[in-house]
Amino acid sequence: MARPRKKEQLENLAEVIKEAAWRQIGESGASSLSLRGIARELGITAPAIYNYFPDRDALVTALISDAYASFGDRQIDAMNSIPGPGRELDRMRATGLAYRAWALDHPHRYMLIFGNPVPGYVPPMQELMPVMMRSISALTGVIGELYALGMIDPQGIPLPQVANSQGCCDTMAGGGSDKLTALSIALLIWSRVHGLVSLEITGKLPAFANDGAALYEFELDAIARQFIRVPQAAPDPAP
Amino acid sequence: MARPRKKEQLENLAEVIKEAAWRQIGESGASSLSLRGIARELGITAPAIYNYFPDRDALVTALISDAYASFGDRQIDAMNSIPGPGRELDRMRATGLAYRAWALDHPHRYMLIFGNPVPGYVPPMQELMPVMMRSISALTGVIGELYALGMIDPQGIPLPQVANSQGCCDTMAGGGSDKLTALSIALLIWSRVHGLVSLEITGKLPAFANDGAALYEFELDAIARQFIRVPQAAPDPAP
DNA sequence: ATTGTATATTTACACTGTAAATTAAAAACA
DNA sequence: TGTTTTTAATTTACAGTGTAAATATACAAT
Structure with a gap:
């Protein structure tokens, strides 16, 4: 009824996403935060993030x-x-x-x-x-x-x-x-x-x-x- | 060597553009300022604005x-x-x-x-x-x-x-x-x-x-x- | 009338967030 | 083991953005 592990690492993907977001914010400022940019950096596709954050605002709220x-x-x-x-x-x-x-x-x-x-x-x-x-x-x-x-x-x-x-x-x-x-x-x-x-x-x-x-x-x-x-x-x- | 008047009004288009920008800012906030939105409101196309402001930042600077x-x-x-x-x-x-x-x-x-x-x-x-x-x-x-x-x-x-x-x-x-x-x-x-x-x-x-x-x-x-x-x-x- | 120039439009490209459908993989159950 | 179920990811697609390049248009000067 669950699927906790993947073949790869990145099980704590939510945390990894937030870390990438912080790095991106630290480089180009908080306003140019981009889901696609984060996905690109992590080698995944953008919609994958939606499994961890319902939308971009939810990610921002988590960061805040x-x-x-x-x-x-x-x-x-x-x-x-x-x-x-x-x-x-x-x-x-x-x-x-x-x-x-x-x-x-x-x-x-x-x-x-x-x-x-x-x-x-x-x-x-x-x-x-x-x-x-x-x-x-x-x-x-x-x-x-x-x-x-x-x-x-x-x-x-x-x-x-x-x-x-x-x-x-x-x-x-x-x-x-x-x-x-x-x-x-x-x-x-x-x-x-x-x-x-x-x-x-x-x-x-x-x-x-x-x-x-x-x-x-x-x-x-x-x-x-x-x-x-x-x-x-x-x-x-x-x- | 110049072309000061158009057939229509809107000769002070730069001012009109800024007014539309202010109205748009007043409604939806400064962050959602959109050249295309301004153009839509004025009945012109977005690139036309580039004749008055070289880019979006120039428009923002004028507003500031x-x-x-x-x-x-x-x-x-x-x-x-x-x-x-x-x-x-x-x-x-x-x-x-x-x-x-x-x-x-x-x-x-x-x-x-x-x-x-x-x-x-x-x-x-x-x-x-x-x-x-x-x-x-x-x-x-x-x-x-x-x-x-x-x-x-x-x-x-x-x-x-x-x-x-x-x-x-x-x-x-x-x-x-x-x-x-x-x-x-x-x-x-x-x-x-x-x-x-x-x-x-x-x-x-x-x-x-x-x-x-x-x-x-x-x-x-x-x-x-x-x-x-x-x-x-x-x-x-x-x- | 022709040329020249300023102003607009059209078209196109790269980018964004996100919705929908689809595929792949792991876990649970038989 | 084989089958089903659940979850996670991808693919595809759409509407939106700023903006560069090429093109058409309308006016002024020659």
């Missing part, structure tokens, strides 16, 4: 899902690289630096998930939501820690409308307005790092070509200064 | 150029809507609000110039530089005004490397490090509004779908707070 996973791994690794209490600020900075580092390591993957480089493709949010949520869990987690420590001043921060947060925020916005504030801050921070990184990756910061790092770290500092307040330590009684 | 012009018009209008000295901060805010307003009015044009939605297209910077520079002249102009008034604290702001600023910054980086600082600040501000606006336009802020304005105005305020310092007015002697 993998990219989110890779991105999420790096974010979570960065967060875990600065463990323990009392180092929440360093932890946030580490995830911030990891954001740009991953983007520079995989510019095409970055544009694939955070830009819209593929012609008629619209990502199926419902399917991608889990990997998406996981990938931003590092940032939202650290923000949550800082919030719990009273290191964030919530005043003036616009909140999302819970009625509109369909599914997306159910996981994290389940709590009260604390979580909503944390989500909002995470969004504002994401917007800032995304703005800078996407401009750098697409080569729109020519004057800073060799010093995007300085600009980015300046922005990280500015972000911290804006949102973080170090709680006034109660002056301990002199010994 | 027009989009920059439209964007620049709105920016400059916004700047001029708050004239006179003493209102530099309001002027900056007006250009900031106009940035998002134009983007929401023309999301496809915005993505055409600030995203990269067209398959294999790479914009010819050299050709687009004039309209690009004009379109950001409003922001850099206001920053320059504020800088001249001593309302900007340049310390800590990373400067671009003049060696790398090829052509782009010759116009504005001709001066000393003042201009470079202003350029750098303009870039940091652009990065922030671009990050937020691009996320909103591409529908990646679902939770804030109905209140992008609040989020954006919060960001404008934060930008002003970060870069602008009101010079200490000398306390005038009590009457």
Whole structure:
């Protein structure tokens, strides 16, 4: 009732197809991704791919899902690289630096998930939501820690409308307005790092070509200064 | 030696072609722009377009150029809507609000110039530089005004490397490090509004779908707070 | 009227994604 | 073992794309 093995290798053809797709994207960009090109590279015919992906969009979705996973791994690794209490600020900075580092390591993957480089493709949010949520869990987690420590001043921060947060925020916005504030801050921070990184990756910061790092770290500092307040330590009684 | 008029109208066919292209972009997005589709809509054949644009990329470049012009018009209008000295901060805010307003009015044009939605297209910077520079002249102009008034604290702001600023910054980086600082600040501000606006336009802020304005105005305020310092007015002697 | 030139059409080619029919191969069952 | 069933691949075909080359047409200049 099944036919798991073929005479040749390539039993994990779905994975091989995705690898070829990534190589092709890395060479000629994500927009010129071609099923026929992949098939040509693998020595098979184009319609054979349809046994593994119902259409080209499904392949793109799989690539995006993998990219989110890779991105999420790096974010979570960065967060875990600065463990323990009392180092929440360093932890946030580490995830911030990891954001740009991953983007520079995989510019095409970055544009694939955070830009819209593929012609008629619209990502199926419902399917991608889990990997998406996981990938931003590092940032939202650290923000949550800082919030719990009273290191964030919530005043003036616009909140999302819970009625509109369909599914997306159910996981994290389940709590009260604390979580909503944390989500909002995470969004504002994401917007800032995304703005800078996407401009750098697409080569729109020519004057800073060799010093995007300085600009980015300046922005990280500015972000911290804006949102973080170090709680006034109660002056301990002199010994 | 020439043949200026045809029996029919459509003498400004280049303009008509661009209009059809914009309409097509407005309906099905910039990525599905098709020469054959335009020709079909205009009742001509596809190769006829090649008499007006050497290839599809040239048409896209012309569209981008027009989009920059439209964007620049709105920016400059916004700047001029708050004239006179003493209102530099309001002027900056007006250009900031106009940035998002134009983007929401023309999301496809915005993505055409600030995203990269067209398959294999790479914009010819050299050709687009004039309209690009004009379109950001409003922001850099206001920053320059504020800088001249001593309302900007340049310390800590990373400067671009003049060696790398090829052509782009010759116009504005001709001066000393003042201009470079202003350029750098303009870039940091652009990065922030671009990050937020691009996320909103591409529908990646679902939770804030109905209140992008609040989020954006919060960001404008934060930008002003970060870069602008009101010079200490000398306390005038009590009457 | 003839020439010259700009503008359009026709034709053709290589490329894309994908649907339908067909063939080949391996596994399951007799 | 032989036969059937299931799955995977190929072949073929179609509609779409950008664009190059050759061709026809209509106007302006001579």
